[in-house]
Amino acid sequence: MKPPPERTTPKKSPRSSRQQRVSSRYMRDRWEDFLSQDRRGMLMIEGVPVDHIINKYGTPIYVYVESEIRERAQRFKKTFGPEIGFQFAVKCNSNLEILRILREEGFELDCSSVGELILGLLADYKPKQLSLTNLYKNEQDLHFAVKIGVQSITADSLEDLEQIAQTAKKLKKHIDVAIRVNPMIEIGQYSTRGNKYGIPIGYIDRAIDLALKSPFVDLHGFHFFGGYVHETRVYKAVARVMVKLIKRCLDRGIRIKTLSLGGGFPAAVGDETAFPIEAMRDFTPWFHRLLERNGIVHPLRLIFEPGKSIVLNAGIGLTKVVSRKRLGLKKRMVVVDSSAYNFVPDALVQEGLHYDVLPASKMNAPRIHSLTIGGNTCDCWEIISRDLHMPKLRAGDLLAIMDVGAYAQVMASNFNTIKRAAIVLIHPDGTTKLIRRRDRYSEMFAPELDVLKLAGPNELERYNNLYRVNVDKYWRGKHGKKKNGKNGNGIR
Ligand SMILES: Cc1ncc(COP(=O)(O)O)c(C=O)c1O
Known part of the structure; x- marks a missing residue:
């Protein structure tokens, strides 16, 4: 089957005559709106040559493209409709300025820790715009969440639910709770069986009973998160199971008010494909029909928690070549001033991941050999990308590691006691703003x-x-x- 196109919105035309289209040997559809190059063969982001960015801020550096983040957020809202709740998954990119942008776009936040709740408050969200979902919260976490009055806390197990109930009782404060469900579905290659998230559907009645027995717990909703979802039909299959469960609750006189179907929407790295969010355009009307068919007529808020699908493709990592080496007769490597550990950790975590790495300062140079990009730590396994078709590179040349806007900076470590990179936001008019400095x-x-x-x-x-x-x-x-x-x- 032919994969769907990555984008469905018209492409922006280059802003000035200085900008040229990036050669098709490097370009991908998903970057069309913000990538170009100048006559020198220097990559440009939002019309700004990358050497201008690094002269001002140094390398390695993440550059986040504001217009792309806003556009992706707006595409979600347009696709699903204004009545759907969107909670950005803070874990994938917790930068305060990014959270602020998403607040402006009408998003709430899915937080996985008290730290993320605090970030949400710092980014000017109201407590009622924050949900707390994770497998485990300690008493202090729960105390904080209940005290500030978050929108809801998701219980991931019976023990978790018991602890939420105890904390709410101790504080004498009612709390809206969602129960996280594992619907135990299998569709083609996709399966939630054996997932670590949630309570398997077969055991869910025990959780419902426990919630009903707890005087300070208001059973408010059900929650699902199913990891990486490649096919739109997964969301429908999950919704069917969850709506049946909501109907069973209704038959017992319990009105469930929210259903979160989590995140997991795909975002491509390298030559992976990802369905565009518009492929889910029929979901909301279909969901309403499903509710009707099940006799559920009371208001029920549907929530999605997209993370990487909003920000991954809007992030670019700029790094500098510091040396080159021959690893054998035909094997060449360049070492850069960043690493998988400190800059693009998914290169270590995800087997088979191949980042697109563009020769940012030599976009016009002929590609003459196959190259490995080695990171600057002393771990011999630590390679950023392999077998890239590249021009001749030398120390000082710039590389752009594409699609690093999610699960990169937040997962980067100080391995080798190296500072993590700074982050720059690039506005649609090409002005830049430092939104995180380098570590000290x-x-x-x-x-x-x-x-x-x-x-x-x-x-x-x-x-x-x-x-x-x-x-x-x-x-x-x-x-x-x-x-x-x-x-x-x-x-x-
Ligand atoms: C509860 C929850 N919601 C949403 C997300 C976001 O997932 P993604 O970035 O794949 O959209 C996660 C990721 O771990 C999650 O745990």
Whole structure:
């Protein structure tokens, strides 16, 4: 079967005569609206040459394209209709500015921890616009969520539900609870059997009974999340099971008010394909008919929790080649100033993942060989991408790792005690804004220095002082001023 096209909206035309179309050997449909190149063969994002971006902010750096994030959010709303609730999955990209943009687009938030609830509040969401869903929450997490009065807390197991009930009772505060259900469906290659999420449908009555018995728990809804969903028919199959369950509740006099079908909408990396969200255009009317057929006429809010499908393709990682090596007669590698661990962790986690890596400063150069991109940590398995057809590259050349707007920065670590990259947002008019700075050494060392201080303040005065003077400033002081007065790649 021919895969559906990735986009259904008309392409924007280049903004100025300086912009040229990116050669079709590199271009993919999903980047048409924001990628171009200049006459030098320099990749441009929203009409801005990438060398301008890195001269200002340094490498490695993530660039998020605001217009693409907004457009994807709007496509969801247009496809499903205004009455559907959208809760952006904070776990995939928790940047405050991105959360703010999605608030402006009318999204609420799906939070998986108290930390994410706090981020939601910092991004100016009201507590009633935040839901808390995860497999486990400790008492402190629940206390916080109940106290601020979130929209709902999702119970993932009987034990989880019991703990929610106890916390609500202790605080004497009613809380809307959704029960997470594993519908145990199998469709082609897709199956939720054995999934770690939710209570299997066969055991769900016990959870319902427990919720009804708990005086401070208001059983409000059901929730589903099924990982990566490649086919639209999965959502319909899940909805059928869930609506049957809602009907069974109604027969017992329980009115379920929300149904969340989670996220999991696909977003392509490399030459993967993903159905466009418009392929689900018939879902809302179909769902209403399903409710009617089951005699459910009371108001029921349908919720989706998209994550990567909103932001993945709107993120680009810019990194610099620092050296090149021959690994054998025909095997070549370039090393870059970023790594899978610190910059694109999915390269480690997802077997078979192949990022598109564009030669951002040499878009016009002939491609002459096959190349591996090695990251800059000392782990020998740590490769960013393999077998890329590339021009001749040397130190200083720029590369753009495409489709890194989700599950990249949030999952990146400080492995090798390397700072995680900064993030720049690029506005539709080509202006840029730093929305996260690079890590600081002082922050990276603080959790240990704090403990050491407690362990022996007198002996460790040396470290204490080091901590107090701010390690970053200390280094800068010893090694001269910032390069050109900018946040370059010097030691910071
Ligand atoms: C409860 C819940 N909702 C939504 C999402 C978002 O999934 P995706 O980024 O695949 O859309 C996740 C991801 O783990 C999740 O756990």
